[in-house]
Amino acid sequence: MTQDIIERPRRTNNPQAMRTRILDVAADLFQRNGYNATSVHDVVRGAATTGGALHHHFATKKTLGLAVIAERVAKEVDETAIQPIMTATSAAAGIHTVFNGVADTLERNRAVSGCPLNNLALELSLADTDFREAVNTVFDRWRSALSLRLRADRPDLDASRAHDLATLVVASYSGAMAMAKASQSAEPLRACAKQLETLLGS
Amino acid sequence: MTQDIIERPRRTNNPQAMRTRILDVAADLFQRNGYNATSVHDVVRGAATTGGALHHHFATKKTLGLAVIAERVAKEVDETAIQPIMTATSAAAGIHTVFNGVADTLERNRAVSGCPLNNLALELSLADTDFREAVNTVFDRWRSALSLRLRADRPDLDASRAHDLATLVVASYSGAMAMAKASQSAEPLRACAKQLETLLGS
DNA sequence: CCAAAAACAAACCGGCTATCCTGTTTTAAT
């Protein structure tokens, strides 16, 4: 009797794709449920892989977390917050675009899961220095870019004031996202956008 | 032979004190390490009590968490943020006092553990509706109080604008605290305070 | 063809939350 061989689909090694997939799933879960509330098993299941494979790419959960910040969160901040401001006709216009654009997105999706940077910042930056530095780096890039743009718009603005102004914009964005998450509403973002406009318009 | 009785200190029932102690320790640990990263065991050890006693006062960890928000975090927000603004000579002066006062405190203590409301808001408000509502209540009280004070100062201000302005103040405070935590520096708070002053001065 | 990389599979130890049962103290009615 010839044995019926179950044809298991041949495995194909694709380390880059695997790494990317794990990173994507982890970023999503960390964002939605938080770092501590997400187990590596959750990530394994989500990425349809195995514990061993994950371990091969990321030795520990912390390594994975740092990679998510450096390669995913940073990119997301860059795309949704920094780029639009750099390409807009003015800093004020860019800020308007970013705040209201994000508000629109939040209203399209039903749930407000918050700013990924902020989420991880508050959960991890006190617990671990490496996490703190990774998060701080992203905050600083954002703030510097904004400060630079503000001065490009208004050369009369001195560096220190521009820096303070950029800080206020970033802070109000973060805070508004926190309030938006708590109220499950985009309204705080729109309110802040309006007020920032009057401040920048002067 | 008479048995030597080890004199164990007689137990004294003091449910209120026990409850208070547990709540205090839990609030502190949740604030410093986060909700998920804190085990009930940690709370038990910190309060120098036992699992059974804790369970008697708070059936589950979630019950404890909700109590911390409603009875500790809310009070802290009231004392450090709302009261000073209500008693100051003007809203602008009050805001100045709060932001710089907190900044001073952060610099005295070595570590910036962030705004307790913000910390728990971002960690829990998406995970659980009860938590979200508890956090949102505190945010709203804060915002309403501020809005009311702004209008008392400037009767020309219409309600909607006052509300938006209050939102910006609360948001920038929250965000500045997040940045302060990530950078372990009070500078973001001072920067925001300065910029808010020019906005309110006009 | 072979060595190294990549992916799989299973299980480990430890700590977590929740619960149970026991014993003690307080309260209040008789």
Next chain:
DNA sequence: ATTAAAACAGGATAGCCGGTTTGTTTTTGG
């Protein structure tokens, strides 16, 4: 005063899930 009931605290345990490790098999590049 006495005593029954309620409130309170102690301590141990169960069951589960956490992150990580350990072998082994499969794939791939040189």
